[in-house]
Amino acid sequence: MNLKQELQTLNGKLDTFRRKLAAAEQRGDAAIILQFKKEITAMTKRIANVKGQQTRQLNKEGSEVKGLTFKRELTKAEQADMGQLKKSVKGLVVVHPMTALGREMGIKTVTGFAPSEF
The missing domain is CATH 1.20.58 (Methane Monooxygenase Hydroxylase; Chain G, domain 1)
Structure with missing residues (x-):
């Protein structure tokens, strides 16, 4: 459980x-x-x-996600086609501000975290 x-x-x-x-x-x-x-x-x-x-x-x-080397806000087009974005970027973690993790991290917009630049 x-x-x-x-x-x-x-x-x-x-x-x-x-x-x-x-x-x-x-x-x-x-x-x-x-x-x-x-x-x-x-x-x-x-x-x-x-x-x-x-x-x-x-x-x-949250500390594991913050430990990823690159982060940036996702555009509306990227948010609309999330499947394609996740296929193209290895190890991408998307954090939404309304989830528990997003509130814990203090994020204001949808943000992508990845080990390398995307």
Whole structure:
């Protein structure tokens, strides 16, 4: 299971625990309330751990992409014919500003990174 899917399932479980906690508080069941509070704290710790893993993974990927020797913004024509561009340039990595990697790197336009000039 990748980190994104795991984070979604953990958030789903956390939401379920919170709803069950609210129902138990409404009933006044002290033992169940205590149990769900423990579950919620454990789940929030696990979610924080997974988010930290995601951040580390993005940082690693961003540093690998920044390590490529050449970068430049892609023109609209190049963006329109991305398949041909990727075939002609070996090792091209295209980063869009709206992806997680693009936001992490602080990119404002679609940028191509490659080991050699293109």
